Amino acid sequence: MNILEKINNNMSNFTVGERLVAEYAIQYPVDVVRYSAEALAEHCNTSRSNVVRLCKKLGYTGFSEFKYEMNRYMNTPHAITKKHLNEEEGDSLSAFRKYLNCFSQLETLYNSSQLKQIAEIILRSKRIIILGHYHSFFSAQQLEFRLNRCRIDAHAINDLSTTEAFGEMLTQEDTVIIFSISGGKVYHDSVCTFRKRGVKVILISMTENSPISRYTDIKVILPCITRLYDESVMDDAPTFYFFIELLIEEINHQILANNDVSDNS
Known part of the structure; x- marks a missing residue:
């Protein structure tokens, strides 16, 4: 058994x-x-x-x-579940096809208004705080780095006491972005505080009905490769990173569009 x-x-x-x-x-x-x-x-x-x-x-x-x-x-x-794969494929090709299949599911998101809306919120925000817990913090750091490269001030945080302190500082001009595979209850109290203060809360998760999703302004659900294939050797971080690159591309597109408008006015 x-x-x-x-x-x-x-x-x-x-x-x-x-x-x-x-x-x-x-x-x-x-x-x-x-x-x-x-x-x-x-x-x-x-x-x-x-x-x-x-x-x-x-x-x-x-x-x-x-x-x-x-x-x-x-x-x-x-x-091991072999979904959408040929049984004779080698390990490296198998992993490649699994990630490719996972990333292809983001096409709908890329063509949706949701990504554009998130980019608009980020560009309008006075302060941007990015939260991540355990492994998800690496994704929060990656978004911080990519936004900073776009000359957008953003700070990644994984300490709950610091998060609580920001709950008393942030206003309706600020935005909090949360990376969490499960959308777990660890952020429940902080998210409730953010909502009371009018802070925009964006959840990037891989769980449809997560505990904190009902308290967020925008909920993005990404495919979870470890659940698609039930394999411990795979990692969900590349999916978060791929989403980050799609978001950065949209942000850059909007920055260029706004610059063109300013130059022509």
């Missing part, structure tokens, strides 16, 4: 909080491998204690052993 079958067979023994972890682990086993117990609990909208209790009910000494067993399962041949 593999670990996913074990979880399914014990579903009736779990509490409500433990069941949230169990259902999430079955749907997104790669997240169990990628995250700490605290991060997994956040993604499941429950507590760390529920994660640990689930592991022990399944017969593991704790989360570390549970995570190890999930990783072992994910790296066995039967666990």
